[in-house]
Amino acid sequence: MSKLYTFVWNEMATSNQKITEELHSGPFIFVPYASSSRLDDVVPGTFLSPEEVCWHDSTGSLDQMEEIRSQCSLTEVSYRPLNKTLSNIYPGLHHFFVGNCGVLETPLLRSYLQILLQLSTVALPSQAANAVFQVFLKWSDGLKSGLLRPEDVIYLKECLMKLEFMVLPTEQDKWVSLHPSFGLVCWCDDRKLRKQFKHFDNIDFLYFGELSEDEKQILQTKVSILMQTLGIPALSEVVTREAIYYGHADCSFNASLVGWALPYAQRYFCSIHPDKYTQLKQSGFDILNRLQVIVVEKLYYRNVIKSCGGASKKRIECSCLLQGDILYTTQESDSHAIFMELSRLLFDGTPDLHLANFLHMITTMAESGSTEEQTEFFILNSQKVLKLPDEESVWSLLSVPSSSKNDDSLQTSFDSTRIDEKCYSKSKKKAKNNPNWPPVDWKNAPGFCYARANGYKTQATTAQPRSSPQKKKEDEHEGTVMQTDNVVPISVDDDWTIEGDSAAASTALVLSDYDNLEDQSGHGHNQTDSGVDVAFDPVELDIMSTGPELGSSNFYKRDRLRIGTPNATRTAQTGRLGELLAFKYITGKVGKTVVQWVNEDSETGLPYDIFVGEGSSKEYIEVKSTTSRRKDWFHISTREWQFAMDQGDSFSIAHVILLGNNVARVSLFKNPVKLCQQGKLQLVCMMPVGQNEFSMVSQEAPS
Numbered sequence: 001m002s003k004l005y006t007f008v009w010n011e012m013a014t015s016n017q018k019i020t021e022e023l024h025s026g027p028f029i030f031v032p033y034a035s036s037s038r039l040d041d042v043v044p045g046t047f048l049s050p051e052e053v054c055w056h057d058s059t060g061s062l063d064q065m066e067e068i069r070s071q072c073s074l075t076e077v078s079y080r081p082l083n084k085t086l087s088n089i090y091p092g093l094h095h096f097f098v099g100n101c102g103v104l105e106t107p108l109l110r111s112y113l114q115i116l117l118q119l120s121t122v123a124l125p126s127q128a129a130n131a132v133f134q135v136f137l138k139w140s141d142g143l144k145s146g147l148l149r150p151e152d153v154i155y156l157k158e159c160l161m162k163l164e165f166m167v168l169p170t171e172q173d174k175w176v177s178l179h180p181s182f183g184l185v186c187w188c189d190d191r192k193l194r195k196q197f198k199h200f201d202n203i204d205f206l207y208f209g210e211l212s213e214d215e216k217q218i219l220q221t222k223v224s225i226l227m228q229t230l231g232i233p234a235l236s237e238v239v240t241r242e243a244i245y246y247g248h249a250d251c252s253f254n255a256s257l258v259g260w261a262l263p264y265a266q267r268y269f270c271s272i273h274p275d276k277y278t279q280l281k282q283s284g285f286d287i288l289n290r291l292q293v294i295v296v297e298k299l300y301y302r303n304v305i306k307s308c309g310g311a312s313k314k315r316i317e318c319s320c321l322l323q324g325d326i327l328y329t330t331q332e333s334d335s336h337a338i339f340m341e342l343s344r345l346l347f348d349g350t351p352d353l354h355l356a357n358f359l360h361m362i363t364t365m366a367e368s369g370s371t372e373e374q375t376e377f378f379i380l381n382s383q384k385v386l387k388l389p390d391e392e393s394v395w396s397l398l399s400v401p402s403s404s405k406n407d408d409s410l411q412t413s414f415d416s417t418r419i420d421e422k423c424y425s426k427s428k429k430k431a432k433n434n435p436n437w438p439p440v441d442w443k444n445a446p447g448f449c450y451a452r453a454n455g456y457k458t459q460a461t462t463a464q465p466r467s468s469p470q471k472k473k474e475d476e477h478e479g480t481v482m483q484t485d486n487v488v489p490i491s492v493d494d495d496w497t498i499e500g501d502s503a504a505a506s507t508a509l510v511l512s513d514y515d516n517l518e519d520q521s522g523h524g525h526n527q528t529d530s531g532v533d534v535a536f537d538p539v540e541l542d543i544m545s546t547g548p549e550l551g552s553s554n555f556y557k558r559d560r561l562r563i564g565t566p567n568a569t570r571t572a573q574t575g576r577l578g579e580l581l582a583f584k585y586i587t588g589k590v591g592k593t594v595v596q597w598v599n600e601d602s603e604t605g606l607p608y609d610i611f612v613g614e615g616s617s618k619e620y621i622e623v624k625s626t627t628s629r630r631k632d633w634f635h636i637s638t639r640e641w642q643f644a645m646d647q648g649d650s651f652s653i654a655h656v657i658l659l660g661n662n663v664a665r666v667s668l669f670k671n672p673v674k675l676c677q678q679g680k681l682q683l684v685c686m687m688p689v690g691q692n693e694f695s696m697v698s699q700e701a702p703s
Contacts, residue, residue: 006093023101029053031084048084054104055094056087059134061115063088109142110152113159116167125169130209132169137218140226157230168232170204178231184308187227189220189234196303196312197235203308206232242304242311243321243328247297254329255293258342259397261335261359262288263388266395267379268358269346271386280346287345288395290325299330336360336618353594357613358383361598361606368639370605378604496662498585578625578656578664579609585666586610586621586654607643608651620647621668625656633684645673 031053032045057063062085086097097103107115112135119128139156142148159165166175168185176182183202188194197203211219224234270277280288301321304311320329322341329338339356346352361383365375379385388394576599583597594614598604608620620643624634634655636644644651648671655667675681 006096027052029086029097029101029103031086031089050097050102050104053084053086054107055098056085056106057115058106059112059131059138061112061119061128061131061135109139109148110155112138113156113165113167117165120167120175124173125175125207126173126209129169129207130211132167133208133211133215133219133223136208136223136226140222143226143229144222153229160230169207171198171207172204173207174204176204184238184305186233186235186238187219187224189224190236190239193235193239193303196314197239197305197310200305200308200310203305203310205235238305238307239303240306241301241321241323243323243326244300244302244315245296245298245328249295249297249331251293251295251329254295254331254333254338255397257335257363258291258293258327258338261339261342261363262395262397264359264362264379265339265342265346265355266392267388268355268383268385270388270392271384272354273346276346285395287325289398291327291345291397292325293327293329293397295329295331297330299328335363336613339363353614357596357611358385360613360618361611365604365606368605368607368643374605377602378598382598382601382604496581496584496664498581498588498664498666574625574627574658575623577658579623581658581664582621582623582654582656582666583610586612607637607640610654618650620651621654622651623654623656625658627658627660629657629659641673644671648673 027047027049029048029050029052030045031048032043086103087094090097098105116132116135119131139148143153160168160178163177163179163181165177168176168178170176170185176185178185182204185204185206187206194205198205208215208219227234269280298317299319299321300315300317301323302312302315319333319337320327320341322328322344325345327338327341327345329341336356339359340351340353342359343352343355344350346355362375362379365378370378380387579597579599583595583600587595590612594612596611596613597609598606598611599609607622609623610621612619612621622636622640622644624636626634636653644653651671651673653669653672655669657665657667659665669675669681672681676683
């Protein structure tokens with residue numbers, strides 16, 4: 001047949017139009033039922049029209065059908081050609097068939113559904129799984145480029161809903177369609193959830209074969225969009241969390257916190273996600289109007305799939321949980337966890353780390369004593385969040401239920417999942433019930449000058465000087481942090497080498513004297529941009545001693561600690577440069593997406609300089625910088641120390657030594673309060689130079 005078609009091709013050069021009309025008068029392309037090893041073999045076959053064949057199939061599904069068919073016995077051979085590609089049959093006649101006869105280069109995108117249907121009749125799902133994946137990938141590319149037209153998508157969706165179109169391979173090695181008789185058909189995007197539901201009879205997981213790492217990434221990013229379009233959900237999309245709780249508690253504190261944070265959340269949402277804000281506004285902010293905050297003594301959840309009535313037997317303890325329009329929390333819930341759950345309300349059930357971090361930083365500023373002016377400066381200049389338009393109504397929690405109302409809400413709304421536990425103690429420590437925090441008036445909320453330890457008492461905002469170039473100043477009498485507009489400029493055009501002090505990072509080594517620092521100089525020399533070979537975990541840094549050399553006896557002994565007269569500008573430059581290098585060091589270890597330098601654009605007055613957060617993990621890092629190798633001490637304010645005590649293992653100090661020649665050493669000290677308690681760091685109280693500044697009065701008791 002190849003010789004015949006070659007002859008016809010040559011004749012078309014002289015009478016192209018006439019021969020073409022004759023060829024298209026009926027099926028003229030011979031396709032054998034089976035491939036032959038010799039040209040002179042007689043093989044059975046059939047004639048097909050150009051519309052019934054293509055030149056080649058990039059998905060490999062047609063080739064796979066031919067391969068599987070060739071492995072079958074003669075009695076199983078279908079008398080219809082399974083392989084409708086011509087590239088293997090007539091390899092030298094591409095221009096003749098494609099250019100002159102109108103054969104398509106590849107099958108039409110919608111025709112792949114029929115190819116899959118034919119494949120499912122000759123192959124097991126486990127055999128054809130990867131071919132199906134390749135077809136889905138081709139559809140995904142077509143959906144993105146527009147080659148898969150809207151009418152094609154409708155056709156595919158309608159066919160897949162029919163019982164006879166069983167073209168979807170599953171992990172149970174059976175072919176299914178999206179017909180309701182097959183139950184829930186979804187693809188697995190969460191292996192942990194899969195373990196909880198893999199034994200349910202009415203749930204089928206799609207199987208695409210053993211995928212490479214690149215193919216797994218493609219599945220998550222490209223093919224997932226196609227499957228969502230076709231109505232094939234991801235497992236995580238159909239799983240919801242069902243609250244299980246013990247006991248009731250007063251919810252006024254947590255409800256007040258949420259009510260105080262809502263206007264800031266509205267401002268962020270309106271500024272950063274205006275389109276979503278407009279959609280929510282069109283609904284009348286209905287879901288926000290129904291929001292309730294309920295506090296319980298013990299909280300768990302289990303995963304359920306409501307569409308098929310399945311529920312996991314595993315229950316998971318948590319501190320807060322958003323279910324519908326009810327935010328369940330415990331008394332131990334921290335503000336960041338609450339804000340993560342609150343963000344689900346605005347992002348269709350998906351937590352938004354950026355919103356949670358924003359709200360958490362605003363809360364931390366209020367707790368640590370930042371003024372309203374400082375907080376507003378931080379929101380506008382550092383976070384780039386605009387003010388709410390005047391015409392917008394400010395969000396608020398419509399009601400703050402009392403303890404008794406809280407009990408009724410729990411009793412009526414969740415009887416089905418409440419579990420009584422006789423041995424459970426109801427004498428849990430109550431949450432802080434301070435009427436002064438959070439403040440009711442959100443517009444004046446940041447105007448605090450005392451930290452959490454001072455009971456959240458508010459203090460009137462005072463005007464702050466704004467011309468000082470210093471990094472941070474503390475008023476000697478009031479302890480007020482002063483805001484500065486003029487951030488000291490620094491230049492890091494040259495390459496810096498940052499040495500990670502692995503001893504400090506892994507064992508919380510004390511800030512040692514000059515000799516010890518020299519001994520440590522061999523630890524980890526790497527360029528910042530290429531990463532540093534010192535392990536850094538923002539949550540799990542060890543602080544345990546590994547030897548007797550870490551005892552308090554190693555502290556440098558001296559009679560006086562000389563601080564001299566600091567140069568304000570130079571001190572500010574050293575502080576800024578140290579923060580920048582610490583920021584680069586940490587982002588080199590954990591990535592830029594989870595690290596924020598809170599003073600990058602302006603001084604915020606926060607008791608920390610770098611925030612590291614992802615999910616429930618968070619770390620606050622205060623940077624202390626020096627240009628002296630011999631300086632084995634640094635100043636820490638009372639606000640910073642109080643914050644370190646409050647945060648515990650979530651607070652670290654990054655000590656940066658600028659060694660010269662663009663070399664810096666970074667040492668990380670996790671939980672400095674605990675290190676001081678263990679004797680691995682020491683606190684120093686400086687005496688005034690003039691002893692006459694203080695007087696001692698001795699009074700004898702009357703005889």
